Amino acid sequence: MKNIFFITAFSLMLCSCGGSGEDYPVPEPTPVINKAPSTPVQTTPLNNQLCIDYVVDFQWNAASDPDGDTVSYEMQIATDNQFTQNLLTKTSSSTTISVTLNKGVAYYWRVLAKDSKGLTSMYSSTFSFYTEGDGESNHLPFLPVIVNPKLNSIEQDAIVTLEWTASDVDSNDTLLFDVFLDNINPPTTKVVENLSETNLNQTLESSKNYYWKVVVKDDKGGETIGQVWCFKTD
Secondary structure (H helix, E strand, O other), X not given: OHHHHHHHXXXXXXXXXXXXXXXXXXXXXXXXXXXXXXXXXXXXXXXXXXXXXXXXXXXXXXXXXXXXXXXXXXEEEEOOOOOOOOOEEEEEOOOEEEEEOOOOOEEEEEEEEEEOOOXXXXXXXXXXXXXXXOOOOOOOOOOOEEEEOOOOOEEOOOEEEEEEEOOOOOOOOOOEEEEEEEOOOOOOOEEEEEEOOOEEEEEXXXXXXXXXXXXXXXXOOXXXXXXXXXXXEO
16 A cells, blocks of 8 residues: 555656656846937027026927936036036936026036936037126137047048137137147147138157147137147057
């Protein structure tokens, strides 16, 4: 009788383990990849705008998030277009922020979107604007913006084209440029003066570090000294 009991129990164990006796791994769940929100687009103040009121309302279009996450915004304002001088950072859950600024100053601003999981978009374009000063008839040009060579790039050719853009809130002003280029920082060698174009070809030595800057001048005596940019020749 005992033998019959053990045989029956053993048979039930075999049946419960399946016919093949093989163990199949449980598949791992597919990870959910968070996607960044879209980059906001500025609407106010516009690029190169003159703001009469020094209490400035900053506005931008709402960003979209592909995952449906809640989106907030981080805005930066500075007095240079590299956002290193007098940097002010503001955060908001809406698409508008009001900031009180100084009169008669050129400012630069940009904004990014951040989702509820901490992932951020790219920064928007950098917009420049000027706050009107008391009794001011002429406004200084905005800082020049680098185009070529890219900052800290390595240039392969012996002839390098230096290129930049510049603007002035006084749209009728004629802009001229002094370009400084050197192997020392800051550069002291002026390679051209009162240039009307925004590009300049230079034949350079290989395996050298170069530093350059552009001084922007309007036809009313206003002058803005640009930041120092650098690159290297191969």
